[in-house]
Amino acid sequence: MKGWNRRVGGMVCCLGVLALMAGGGAAYGQSTGFTDNIYPVGKLKPTDSVPRLKVGDVAPDFTLPAVQGGTVSLSQFKGRRNVVISFVPAAWTPVCSDQWPGYNISRKLFDKHEATLIGITVDNIPTLYAWTKQMCNPGEKLWFPVLSDFFPHGGVASRYGVLRSDGVSERALFVINKKGIVTYIDVHDINQRPFLDALARALEEANRQ
Amino acid sequence: MNKKMSCALFALLIAVASLVSACATTGGGEECPISPDGAVKAMPAGTKDFPMSELPPPANEADRKYLGLSGGGNFPVRQIKAQVVIVEVFSFYCPHCQRTAAQINDLYRMIEARADLKGKVKLIGIGAKNSAFEVDAYRERYHVPFPLFPDEEMVLTEKLGVKGTPTFIGIRMAENGAPRQFYFGEGGFADNQKFLTEIIRLSGL
Numbered sequence: 001m002k003g004w005n006r007r008v009g010g011m012v013c014c015l016g017v018l019a020l021m022a023g024g025g026a027a028y029g030q031s032t033g034f035t036d037n038i039y040p041v042g043k044l045k046p047t048d049s050v051p052r053l054k055v056g057d058v059a060p061d062f063t064l065p066a067v068q069g070g071t072v073s074l075s076q077f078k079g080r081r082n083v084v085i086s087f088v089p090a091a092w093t094p095v096c097s098d099q100w101p102g103y104n105i106s107r108k109l110f111d112k113h114e115a116t117l118i119g120i121t122v123d124n125i126p127t128l129y130a131w132t133k134q135m136c137n138p139g140e141k142l143w144f145p146v147l148s149d150f151f152p153h154g155g156v157a158s159r160y161g162v163l164r165s166d167g168v169s170e171r172a173l174f175v176i177n178k179k180g181i182v183t184y185i186d187v188h189d190i191n192q193r194p195f196l197d198a199l200a201r202a203l204e205e206a207n208r209q
Numbered sequence: 210m211n212k213k214m215s216c217a218l219f220a221l222l223i224a225v226a227s228l229v230s231a232c233a234t235t236g237g238g239e240e241c242p243i244s245p246d247g248a249v250k251a252m253p254a255g256t257k258d259f260p261m262s263e264l265p266p267p268a269n270e271a272d273r274k275y276l277g278l279s280g281g282g283n284f285p286v287r288q289i290k291a292q293v294v295i296v297e298v299f300s301f302y303c304p305h306c307q308r309t310a311a312q313i314n315d316l317y318r319m320i321e322a323r324a325d326l327k328g329k330v331k332l333i334g335i336g337a338k339n340s341a342f343e344v345d346a347y348r349e350r351y352h353v354p355f356p357l358f359p360d361e362e363m364v365l366t367e368k369l370g371v372k373g374t375p376t377f378i379g380i381r382m383a384e385n386g387a388p389r390q391f392y393f394g395e396g397g398f399a400d401n402q403k404f405l406t407e408i409i410r411l412s413g414l
Contacts, residue, residue: 094353098302099302101302101303101304101307102301102302104342105301105346105347105350106346106350108350109346124386134304137303137307137308175307193302195340195342195343195361196301196340196342196343196346197340197342197343200342
């Protein structure tokens, strides 16, 4: 029964996501408990923040707690790895688990470009623990660190210019090369998922710079 | 009969009437098939024309051969050489699709291993809101042995009325005229054998 719940949990997330992607937003007839946990935010203003960084800038360093335990600092990768920072707006929202599960099966792509992926939201650790757990197979974990930018609230998102006026972050991708320089910024329409293709091209570019 | 029993009987009658009505409105005949694990109900959509949409060219020669296609370029579903086509609408980003990818690969192998089904029943996947790059990555990650196609703009996905992934659709091909959709199941299924038996039964193969 436990396994079934997990399976259906993942399924319902996908179902809800696609209903929204299709622009329908129609109520979906799945009556499991998990469906009710996805908060329907409706269609949002595509972007709602003031850019603070541009390509070529030095990426601001930060240290944040990780859901996997301990802390992660951007500076620990300098000179060793390219870094992709994926800000997503908030846990348990539509387009919900809809981006990182794709990254979770794309480790090869990141490794190929000597890149480390870091996921960041403004949620607290317990929320992120529950949310990210349902993205994986039972007993497995996401391969990349997920960091909590909860307190001071949205501090890192703010320094990266992606904190929206309602306190959640944009759906944004930053690529930072081994020198610590920002080589790619995609502050995406919050209602849409960025295609992996663009990120793959950005990673190729990061290695050239 | 006391009041409590009357209420229970009345509720039962309402429930039965609702079930009959639900089946009737889907045009599915006298019964509603329920997916083998009982978790996700798959109602027959009734038979209706499969949308006239083209799929992009197969990713490789093996896929082209499997589908029985001769030319290059985009192709309509009706050109697939088969009597029944099972379509899985999936997504690279969908954890449930990821978790069941190996199971659906087994379904393909089960069909190919049966002399009475090989060549007659074929399986394809359509990646909803997925780019070709993402579909390729999914194919590679899960060693998917059957053809997958991207539907980046959700053209076919929307025409099919798919609201979530995975969704399974059964199509009966016709010698003349449009293929007919006879099955629409949302969510997935636990038992490949039972699913296949149900598909064969509903298709009239």
